[in-house]
Amino acid sequence: MELCRLCLTADMPIRNSHIFSEFLYGPSYDEKHRGLYLDPGPGGGGRDILQKGPRERLLCSSCETHLSAFERYGATILRRLPILEGYHANTGIWISDVDYTKFKLFTMSLLWRASVSREVMFRKVQLGPDEEPLRRMIALANPGEPWEYGCALNQLQDIDDFKRVVMFPGEMKLEGHKGFHFMAWGYHWRFVVSSHASSLPYDELFLTPEGKLPIRVSSIKASDLVQGMLRGERVVEKPAANPGMQGTATAAPDAQARSASVTSRIGGVIADATAGQR
Secondary structure (H helix, E strand, C coil): CCCCCCCCCCCCCEEEEECCCHHHHHHHCCCCCCEEEEECCCCCCEEEEECCCCEEEEEEHHHHHHHHHHHHHHHHHHHCCCCCCCCCCCEEEEEECCCHHHHHHHHHHHHHHHHHCCCHHHCCCCCHHHHHHHHHHHHCCCCCCCCCCCEEEEECCCHHHHCCEEEEEEEEEECCEEEEEEEECCEEEEEECCCCHHHCCHHHHCCCCCCCEEEEECCCCHHHHHHHHHCCCCEEECCCCCCEEEEEEECCCCCCCCCCCCCHHHHHHHHHHHHHHC
C-alpha cells in the first residue's frame, strides 16, 4: 500500500488530497466555477483556466482530518480580514486574537504540501533538508517559533484587479533569506526557509505567539509581481526599515474582502509578461 506523506504509515487508503486548500481558489472562480491561474516561468505554463485546484494522492483520511482543522481556521481568519484602503506601501495593521498554533500550522501545511507535491505548478518549491523537520512539526501540531517556516502576508496594492488571480509558487529572497512565494486571495504570501531567519524583524513580519498577525500593503504592485514571476525572475524584497503599522484591529465577521472581476488590465499584464516566451 501507499504511504501517507505526513504520518508515513500505510494503515489506511490514501486520499486524493488538494495541495493548496480549495478555499484559496474561491475568489478566482466565476459563475461557471472557472478561475485564472498563472504558472511562473521559465518552464511555466503561463496562464490557464481551471475549475478546481490541483490534487494528488498524498494523505490518509486521518491526516486529512488533522490538517482540515487548521484549514478551516485559516479560512475563517482570511474571510474576515479588512481591506486596507488608503494605506501606503509598507504600512498596515496588526490583526489581534489570532490563534497562533492553528493559523501558523495552516500556513506551514501549504508550504509542506507544495514541496512534496509532484504537480508541475509546484515544482519550484524544493525544501530539501527542511522538508522532514517541517513534516514532523505539522504531524505533531508543533507551530515552532514565529521565524521557523514563517509566512508574511502582504495585501496587494491593486487588490481589486488581482483578487481573482492565483499565481503558483516561485522563489524569492527576503533580506537575503531563501524563501518561496505565491499569490492568492488578493495577498502576496511569502515564506522564509532559513536557519538564520531569527535575525529578521519577525515580530513585524510573522504571526506572533501572542496572536498578533501583521498585515501590510505590499511594496510591490501585483502587476509588477505577476510580470516578474511569469518571466521567471526571483523576487528580492527587503522589509521596511521603519514599518508604518497603524494600530490593531480584530478580524471582524463583517470585514469581507470585496470580490472583483478579472479586468482587461490583468490580460494586458499577462500578455506583456508572456510575449517574449512565445
